Amino acid sequence: MATPHDDDTSRKLADLSSRVRKARLESGLGPDKIGPASGGIHSLMGMGLRIATELVVSVGLGGVLGWAADNHWDSAPWGLVVGLGVGFASGVMTVYRVVKGAEAVMGPLPKERTSAGKPEEIDPPENG
Amino acid sequence: MSINVLEQFKIQPIIPIHVGGVDISFSNSALYMVATVVVSTVFLSAAMSKRALIPGRMQSLAEMVYEFIAGMLKENVGDAGRKYFPLIFSLFMFVLCGNVLGQTPYSFTYTSHIIVTAALALGVITMVTIVGFATHGIGFLHTFLPGGAPPLAAIIIVPIEVFSYFARAFSLSVRLAANMLVGHIMLAVVASFISALGFLGIIPFAGIVGLGVLELGISCLQAYIFTVLSCIYLHDALHLH
Numbered sequence: 001m002a003t004p005h006d007d008d009t010s011r012k013l014a015d016l017s018s019r020v021r022k023a024r025l026e027s028g029l030g031p032d033k034i035g036p037a038s039g040g041i042h043s044l045m046g047m048g049l050r051i052a053t054e055l056v057v058s059v060g061l062g063g064v065l066g067w068a069a070d071n072h073w074d075s076a077p078w079g080l081v082v083g084l085g086v087g088f089a090s091g092v093m094t095v096y097r098v099v100k101g102a103e104a105v106m107g108p109l110p111k112e113r114t115s116a117g118k119p120e121e122i123d124p125p126e127n128g
Numbered sequence: 129m130s131i132n133v134l135e136q137f138k139i140q141p142i143i144p145i146h147v148g149g150v151d152i153s154f155s156n157s158a159l160y161m162v163a164t165v166v167v168s169t170v171f172l173s174a175a176m177s178k179r180a181l182i183p184g185r186m187q188s189l190a191e192m193v194y195e196f197i198a199g200m201l202k203e204n205v206g207d208a209g210r211k212y213f214p215l216i217f218s219l220f221m222f223v224l225c226g227n228v229l230g231q232t233p234y235s236f237t238y239t240s241h242i243i244v245t246a247a248l249a250l251g252v253i254t255m256v257t258i259v260g261f262a263t264h265g266i267g268f269l270h271t272f273l274p275g276g277a278p279p280l281a282a283i284i285i286v287p288i289e290v291f292s293y294f295a296r297a298f299s300l301s302v303r304l305a306a307n308m309l310v311g312h313i314m315l316a317v318v319a320s321f322i323s324a325l326g327f328l329g330i331i332p333f334a335g336i337v338g339l340g341v342l343e344l345g346i347s348c349l350q351a352y353i354f355t356v357l358s359c360i361y362l363h364d365a366l367h368l369h
Contacts, residue, residue, distance in 0.1 A: 049303070050353060057299040058292065090292035 051098055055091040062087015133316035137240055156236045164225040204359035208366050220355040227347030240308035242301060249300035252358045260365035270368055300357055307350050311343045
């Protein structure tokens, strides 16, 4: 099988593919590398600071909105309970995404991690 | 002698302007915003005026900032993010210069006011939402419901996703404002010990030098975080998963 001709072709193909890869990288068409930049104390520190505020702000905002709804519709304590639950769930979800290195701060989880079992995972905080 | 550590955050009108009962005075906050725009414009255009093939110190600095943001966009948004470079770059310069200019003594830090950062963050979120709908049409609403989820779970997932979509604007603004606020209060508190302790004031004085360096680092880090998160939100809107 390994005739000189085959050898030549495969070498040409390898050469072409390496040139294509290089060109793609140079023109910015390379595979999108996303998420916190690899390494570097700054990005790690940034990630830590981010997670802290993300969770606090989510729960806080949920609580304030729930409390406001209670005041408006005179529905205490249900607005606060639901608001805190939703806030906590969304905070945990955001933190989970950031820690997993998922690009999405929002939206569905990446395909490989989206399974039928996932929705149950965010259920308990809602009830809590 | 007591020092009011919160006085540095007070907005004072410099040129009072009242139009139809609305106070739109030119305040110290506005002055520093104008100063930021002037400083960054003058710095960038002066540094690039020579356009040398082998850059000097100032030109290297300007090119470094440019390449930093360009690289950030490429890494976080990909090729589609190129046309948003002017916006992201301006955002970064505005926050960075605001943080760093606010670091100089007797100055005012507009990024420590939640209303300023909230306006920036709401601008980013509004823009990202418009970009999302413009790119994907009504399909952008898929963001709020993962593909594999059973329809019944939508009752729980959709409100949480919608909530966390809008909570991002708050976390973006609270993070920046709180960091700047706390840093400046801390500096003022430690500084107030210097005169109170007399000769021993040399100890908090040494401390404030270290804190000043730390604050400078945080100023840059927060500008970076604000910009990189804007990039990530932009990515989410452009590429639905």
